[in-house]
Amino acid sequence: MSQPAGPGPHFVPRKPINPRFEEDLAFRSVSGPDRYAGTTGLPVRYVAVADAKGTVTGYVWANDEDGAAGQIDRGDAGNQAVNLRPRLDDAKARGLAPVAALRELVAAAGPGRLVAGPLATAPHLRLLDDLADRPAPERRWSAARGALVGLALGDAMGRPLSTLPLDRITATYGTWSAMELPLYDGESVRVSDQTQLALAVAEGLAEVAVRAPLTEAEARHSLTTRGALPAPPWITPGAVAAALRTHLVRWLRAPDNDRSPGRTTVDACTALAGETPWQAASALTSKGCAGVVRAAVVGLAPYLSAEQRAGVAQLQSALTHGHPTSLAASDLAAHAVHLLAHGCPPADLLPRLRAHAAASRWTYRTDWLGDLAVRAGAASPAAFVAAGWDECLTALDTVATAVAAKDPDRDPGAAVGTAWTADEVLAAALYAFLITDARPRDTLRRAAHTSGASAATAALAGTFAGAHRGTANWPREWQGAVEYRERLEVLGTRWDFVTRD
Incomplete structure (x- = not known):
């Protein structure tokens, strides 16, 4: 269809779309490493994670009852955060319970790993968010x-x-x-x-x-x-x-x-x-x-x-x-x-x-x-x-x-x-x-x-x-x-x- 001459918008006829572009391409995980559960509402054992300079960059935690373990990085750690999640995945693959995996990490602690010392206990994960200075929820009005x-x-x-x-x-x-x-x-x-x-x-x-x-x-x-x-x-x-x-x-x-x-x-x-x-x-x-x-x-x-x-x-x-x-x-x-x-x-x-x-x-x-x-x-x-x-x-x-x-x-x-x-x-x-x-x-x-x-x-x-x-x-x-x-x-x-x- 031709367009009228003169000023105004110019409409380009739509070309047919390849049907493959309209396929459902949503990502679905079909396989991957077996991992510990990523959250729990129960008390957790935890230890601080530090970089090579000894600066705390986050916390790694575990709970046996829920089979859960994970890592919470400090809000300002950025690229300095030490990633211990692959080691948790490896421990899970070897059949270790979460707290046993955490103790294994502490035993192997070195520069840029964990702050050595006994495991601490937190009643729930929100405490670790506090310690890691994660962004707080919106403040109550008034x-x-x-x-x-x-x-x-x-x-x-x-x-x-x-x-x-x-x-x-x-x-x-x-x-x-x-x-x-x-x-x-x-x-x-x-x-x-x-x-x-x-x-x-x-x-x-x-x-x-x-x-x-x-x-x-x-x-x-x-x-x-x-x-x-x-x-x-x-x-x-x-x-x-x-x-x-x-x-x-x-x-x-x-x-x-x-x-x-x-x-x-x-x-x-x-x-x-x-x-x-x-x-x-x-x-x-x-x-x-x-x-x-x-x-x-x-x-x-x-x-x-x-x-x-x-x-x-x-x-x-x-x-x-x-x-x-x-x-x-x-x-x-x-x-x-x-x-x-x-x-x-x-x-x-x-x-x-x-x-x-x-x-x-x-x-x-x-x-x-x-x-x-x-x-x-x-x-x-x-x-x-x-x-x-x-x-x-x-x-x-x-x-x-x-x-x-x-x-x-x-x-x-x-x-x-x-x-x-x-x-x-x-x-x-x-x-x-x-x-x-x-x-x-x-x-x-x-x-x-x-x-x-x-x-x-x-x-x-x-x-x-x-x-x-x-x-x-x-x-x-x-x-x-x-x-x-x-x-x-x-x-x-x-x-x-x-x-x-």
């Missing part, structure tokens, strides 16, 4: 806003109770399950310095953790080698330390810094206002709870890699509280908030935190901490941090034992300890969150009604509850009454928005 508001609400509920013994709390406010948010002047509910300092850290971090545009080539390279966008190169220890230092000094000099803050924090921030290195300002023997509550907001910041999140959490604690237990507890608090915000079931939280602690036990983050361990007089940087992780691992075990008793009427202080230290406040907050089945309002009540540090415990527990459930379970009248509501909601809404971009 997780940041819910967590920040929850922190302030818990702080406000616990503030008037912090100096009271348990019998006075009960006599004045009733049982824990009947408590409501206390109103001070009928218009606003005042928080303590816990919320003020958490805002200082969050707003300082927000100045640094902003999204920088990537070129198409950079994004494509990262997606093909890592499976996700790269860790932001502009979030450096120097930039974060400078921003946090500025905001902590600004808090120190603010007219509303009238909530009787801890002497350790005040002295450290006073020193930060000078020219001294921040490591010299840190209270190296203090493991007070201020750092662990502030650290919770780090778990909400967008774009951080797992390494950056741990580094920032420890750094912000070390600026004031340099004891290794404070560093480890802060790292765990940020990790817990991150996990909950990305859909971690509460029942899985303690095992995943324990796996993170065990994997981090000998890791001293020199880039973020500098010569802190040397100033503390530690035998070695690794020994310095290990002491803190050991205390936190003990605290997590205490929480697990207390939660297993299933007695929500048991005071968090009686369950895990009443000290105002980072590890015990973290333990008390986790206990209150888990013993109430993660119901946000009950979590706040249970955390505040304690013989321990009421404000710090309830603030941290409120962050966990808000990260897990968002804002839906915070009563509107509570959200509208809390002090600093505008700053909390602006920051939280922005972080929620950019995370979903």
